[in-house]
Structures are given as structure tokens and as C-alpha cells.
Amino acid sequence: MNTNLLRLSLSLILIAISASFALADDSKKTTVADAAVTKITILGTDQMKFNLSEIKVKKGAKIELTMKHDGKLPVNVMGHNFVLLKQGVDLAKFAMEAMKGKDSGYVLPSQIKDVIAKTDLVGGGASTTITFDAPAPGTYDFLCTFPGHYAMMKGKFIVE
Numbered sequence: 622m623n624t625n626l627l628r629l630s631l632s633l634i635l636i637a638i639s640a641s642f643a644l645a646d647d648s649k650k651t652t653v654a655d656a657a658v659t660k661i662t663i664l665g666t667d668q669m670k671f672n673l674s675e676i677k678v679k680k681g682a683k684i685e686l687t688m689k690h691d692g693k694l695p696v697n698v699m700g701h702n703f704v705l706l707k708q709g710v711d712l713a714k715f716a717m718e719a720m721k722g723k724d725s726g727y728v729l730p731s732q733i734k735d736v737i738a739k740t741d742l743v744g745g746g747a748s749t750t751i752t753f754d755a756p757a758p759g760t761y762d763f764l765c766t767f768p769g770h771y772a773m774m775k776g777k778f779i780v781e
């Protein structure tokens with residue numbers, strides 16, 4: 622191995638070690654792991670809309686996604702969730718089938734195989750957070766599966 626390269630990697634390791642000590646002293650308790658987490662907040666409204674139609678993340682990202690219902694209507698009237706589908710899954714077909722899943726947050730147990738990540742259903746004022754690993758680079762569909770919402774509440778989740 623090239624000696625200069627070796628020296629360079631050794632100094633990088635030392636820098637990384639000192640950095641983690643520095644962070645450990647931080648009263649805000651920031652950790653190296655947290656810094657690598659991509660935090661996303663998506664809002665759902667009483668007007669049956671998401672505030673985002675596109676979400677972009679880097680490949681390999683650890684994602685912490687918060688689904689927040691920014692409205693006032695109760696969950697049984699205007700519930701929202703965030704469901705990220707695997708590639709090749711037909712969004713409309715999935716949504717039609719999901720309508721039968723009232724008792725399981727409008728995603729049937731048999732549909733879990735088509736899902737990368739999903740949140741619980743939330744009503745006005747509530748929020749819920751999930752964590753998951755970014756899937757392979759590509760474009761994915763996300764939607765809200767509350768009956769009738771998918772036509773308005775859907776978007777693209779892009780891993781770069």
C-alpha cells in the first residue's frame with residue numbers, strides 16, 4: 622500500500638476519533654449516528670393533501686420520517702398515513718385493496734410484502750414517526766391509503 626495513502630487514512634481515523642469524543646462532550650447529546658440520519662417531516666392536511674409531492678434522499682441513508690396531521694379532523698373522517706411502495710407495485714390497485722383494511726390502518730396484512738415502510742394512521746393534530754433504511758437508488762411511489770385519498774395524496778420518493 623502507498624505510504625502516503627496509509628498516513629492519510631490514519632490521520633482521518635484520528636480525526637474521526639477526536640470528533641466522536643468532541644460530540645460525546647456535547648450537552649445536546651448529538652451523536653455521530655444521529656448526524657447521519659436524514660430527517661423528513663411530511664404534513665397531511667384537512668384538505669386531503671400532502672405538503673410534499675417529492676422526497677429525495679441519498680442512497681444508504683437512514684431515514685427518520687415523521688407523518689404529521691396538520692389539520693383538525695378526526696382520524697375516522699380524514700385519517701392520513703404515509704405508505705412507501707416497492708417498485709413495480711400498482712399504486713391504484715394497492716390503494717383499492719387497502720380500503721378493505723380498516724382494522725389494520727388501511728394496509729392489509731397481505732399487502733405488507735409490497736411495502737418498504739409505512740406509518741400508522743393519524744388524525745388532526747397527531748403525528749407519528751418511523752425509521753427505515755433508504756431502498757436501492759431509484760424512484761418509488763408513496764401514498765396515503767385512507768379510502769379515497771390516494772388520487773390526491775401521493776408522490777415520488779427518490780433515492781439518489
Ligand SMILES: [Cu+2]
Nearest residue numbers: 700701765770
Ligand atoms: Cu389521507
